[in-house]
Amino acid sequence: MKITFLGTSSGAPTRHRNVSATAVQPERGKPWVLIDCGEATQHQLLRTRLSPLQLSAILITHVHGDHCYGLPGLLASCQLNGRKAPLTLVGPHAIWRYLQAVIECTEMRIDYPIEFIPVDGTLDLEAAGFRIQACALSHRTECWAYRLEECEIPLQLDVQRLKDEGVSPGPEYAQLQQGRDLQLPDGRWLRSADYTRPSRAPRVAVIAGDNDSPERLTGLCADAALLVHEATYTADVLEQVGPEPQHSCAAQVARFAESRGIPNLILTHFSPRYLRKARRRGDRQISEIKTEARTHYSGQLQLAEDFACWLISRDGLLLPL
Amino acid sequence: MKITFLGTSSGAPTRHRNVSATAVQPERGKPWVLIDCGEATQHQLLRTRLSPLQLSAILITHVHGDHCYGLPGLLASCQLNGRKAPLTLVGPHAIWRYLQAVIECTEMRIDYPIEFIPVDGTLDLEAAGFRIQACALSHRTECWAYRLEECEIPLQLDVQRLKDEGVSPGPEYAQLQQGRDLQLPDGRWLRSADYTRPSRAPRVAVIAGDNDSPERLTGLCADAALLVHEATYTADVLEQVGPEPQHSCAAQVARFAESRGIPNLILTHFSPRYLRKARRRGDRQISEIKTEARTHYSGQLQLAEDFACWLISRDGLLLPL
Structure with a gap:
């Protein structure tokens, strides 16, 4: 089970981080699943070995632009590249309204079938060798987390x-x-x-959308080897910004993962204010996010980077690829 | 007067060419004008010195996705980066419908004023030190060319x-x-x-959208130092593809520019089938576009490349920057 990060910035892209998109592949076979599709996700894919023609399903967490503005372009390029295979699209109703409006206003032509499945708490779907379920999160618009569980265990x-x-x-x-x-x-x-x-337990990864209440994930994270969750800020910045944007800080997510015994945690969706390297007095560094999470979480902890690829091994370890 | 190409591919992005977007700046001063805004134009801008906060006007040629899917994301990032200054948006009515639909469906928030001006043959606008006019082209949807003429000549x-x-x-x-x-x-x-x-004639550049009839540009190109026009194919590929997509081949555009005595011609919007270097038998090379145009045009001829920047000098020469 492989996870490739295609975008790890919150709100707007930076030179080193695109907006949200995450690919999940089974260990074998070419079909794969995309979670969120920020602008320029198709551009990021050009720099990987993931083929849009082998994409089985797109799961959108919520309708904010940094999670879905790449959808029309990706679907249009599939058409131009001759895709005939059906594609499953899962997300809030608003995603389907958005896509239909763009198709209609811009004379976009899609000949391959797109099956839209509105997400709710009863979602139970199979795609690319994964059983996919969902739970509702707490954000300023309807937002979801997706659980991907390996289907076929020898x-x-x-x-x-x-x-x-x-x-x-x-x-x-x-x-x-x-x-x-x-x-x-x-x-x-x-x-x-x-x-x-x-012969072994199925591997389970939970990929969450924007969320200010990690405890919402308690049920969905049962037996999960990996949680991927936003940590938009450190705690002090969250306090400055206030609760209105409804994002999490690193400490919140780390405490939740520790309390549920989740063995692997990858944080993502970082505010662009956190830089790789501080240049001026007062600059914030991305390493602060990790330091804050570390004090609350004893498992395997990583910060997502664009194009970083992780394997969940059969015995549930998180290994870099 | 400076022209920066931000996207030079037709339909879909490639690893080396993004979809359509062209920046035009006056020789002095920071305000600038963007013509078309394909997906990931804001990402391309991150790799230039052009600031979205200094952008005065966006002129969209037509509503096809490869010319406008970057608009919502660019406008949203301006908001996140604290833009307060008004922005002028020019294009067919369909562009405004598209943008309004995206804003409404995705809960996008824009607090700075956007003035939409529907383009027609009477357009006469001043932005970033340019007088901007337009003429209708021939494409499978309503499509326009824009003429930018320097306003303030010493x-x-x-x-x-x-x-x-x-x-x-x-x-x-x-x-x-x-x-x-x-x-x-x-x-x-x-x-x-x-x-x-x-003290001298104003510099004039004409930036055209998709178009199968270059002769439509006769009036708009009067006294133009530069024409930027699509040459999606070579003539043989245009014949194979057929006239339905309503694009031009290199020969057509070159013959038009020669007949009107336009001194500088930059071709762009190339089909992704034309590669930098042929790898296999039957691969098409981008140099074929230039060779075809060269046989019909005796002026200064260039093929656009992403991030290439050209200066039109005061005496009307096209110089690389």
């Missing part, structure tokens, strides 16, 4: 039980392990489900 | 005539040269306009 045989049934190793074992039921020479049926179990 | 004194009036060199000369009328000690008024004339 099965492990209960060899002892098969031996007890008198079944010897051979093609029958392979059939059961592939999930197919088996008829024995004596006419009895063995159900694959009774003689196998998943 | 005045030259008719010294002989002043001497004949008995006025000697001194502060009176400066007053007349600054365009202010002068009262003589004997009570007579000398009108500045009677004793001065422009």
